[in-house]
Structures are given as C-alpha cells and as structure tokens.
Amino acid sequence: MSSTSADFQNLYQALRHSAARSPDALALAFEDRRYLYRDFHLRVQRAMAQLDQVWSLRKGDRILLAWGNHPAFCEVLFAALGLGIEVVPFSTKLKQAESEELVGHIAPRVVLFDATVQDWLKNTPDARAVSLSEWQAISTSRNR
Numbered sequence: 001m002s003s004t005s006a007d008f009q010n011l012y013q014a015l016r017h018s019a020a021r022s023p024d025a026l027a028l029a030f031e032d033r034r035y036l037y038r039d040f041h042l043r044v045q046r047a048m049a050q051l052d053q054v055w056s057l058r059k060g061d062r063i064l065l066a067w068g069n070h071p072a073f074c075e076v077l078f079a080a081l082g083l084g085i086e087v088v089p090f091s092t093k094l095k096q097a098e099s100e101e102l103v104g105h106i107a108p109r110v111v112l113f114d115a116t117v118q119d120w121l122k123n124t125p126d127a128r129a130v131s132l133s134e135w136q137a138i139s140t141s142r143n144r
Contacts, residue, residue: 012082015041030071040075043139047079050138055128057109059084064108066090066118067132072139076112096120 008014018027019041027040035043051057063080065087067073080087088106090099092114103111103124113121115131122129130138 010081012044012078015044015078016082028071028074030069033071035071043075044078044082046139047075048082051076051079051085051110052083055110057083057085060086061109062086062088062106064088064090064103064106064111064113064121064124064127066092066111066113066121067135068092068114068117070132072132072135075139076135092117094118 008017015027015037018025019037023036023038023041025037026034027037028035051063057063057080063076063085065073065076065080066089067076077087077089088108090103090106094102096118103121108124108127111121111124111127111129112135113119113129113131115122115133122131
C-alpha cells in the first residue's frame with residue numbers, strides 16, 4: 001500500500017518516509033550542492049537535536065525564520081515541524097521600520113536571521129538570535 005500526503009501529520013513525517021523508502025533519491029538541490037534523502041534527513045535530525053536539546057524549544061514555541069532561499073531554511077523548517085514548533089517564515093526584504101511591530105506580535109523564542117540583509121533582527125527582545133553564518137558554524141560542527 002502506498003502512502004499519501006494524508007498519511008502524514010506534517011512535512012517531517014513525509015521526509016522521514018521518503019528517506020526510508022528512497023534514501024538515494026535527490027531530496028534537495030541548491031546551487032552546486034545536492035542532498036540525497038538519507039543525507040538531508042540526517043541533517044534535519046541534527047537540527048532537531050539543536051532545537052530540542054540545546055535550545056530547549058518545545059511544541060508550541062515559535063521561531064521566526066528569515067533566511068531566504070538557503071538549504072538551512074529547509075533543514076530548520078522540517079526540524080521544527082517535526083518537533084511541533086511553530087515556524088513563521090519572514091521575508092528577507094522587509095525593512096526594520098516596517099516590520100518591528102510585526103516581529104513584536106510574532107513574539108518568537110528564536111530568531112534566525114541573515115545578518116547580511118536584516119542585522120537588526122539580532123536585537124529582537126526576549127528571543128535568542130542566530131545568524132545564518134552562526135547556524136552554518138553550528139551545523140558544520142554538528143555534522144562532523
């Protein structure tokens with residue numbers, strides 16, 4: 001019997017299923033990098049450990065995700081959804097003046113931002129702020 005999208009509660013479950021069923025199939029391509037389901041699923045599991053065990057995020061917590069088009073965006077999105085963490089995708093084109101109030105209403109526990117375009121997000125009150133370059137350093141050390 002084949003699985004349909006109705007069989008999965010979230011995107012993480014669909015990824016886990018695809019990784020088990022077709023581990024050597026292409027899951028994600030970005031620029032010159034290719035990620036097989038096996039590898040991408042492992043990266044997502046490691047991101048889950050970072051969110052859960054290191055940052056103590058729990059079901060219902062909220063992440064503001066402002067990384068734009070990057071594989072790390074996908075890793076964190078799938079990881080957070082697998083843990084029941086709410087993800088608020090945030091446009092990297094929004095400027096500080098037009099979005100500070102919006103960020104306040106979102107009230108994230110963690111803000112993941114790209115310092116090259118929205119460095120001001122590092123000052124979000126009551127939130128752990130992690131830049132894309134910081135995440136990449138964490139991810140590199142985690143994936144060794």
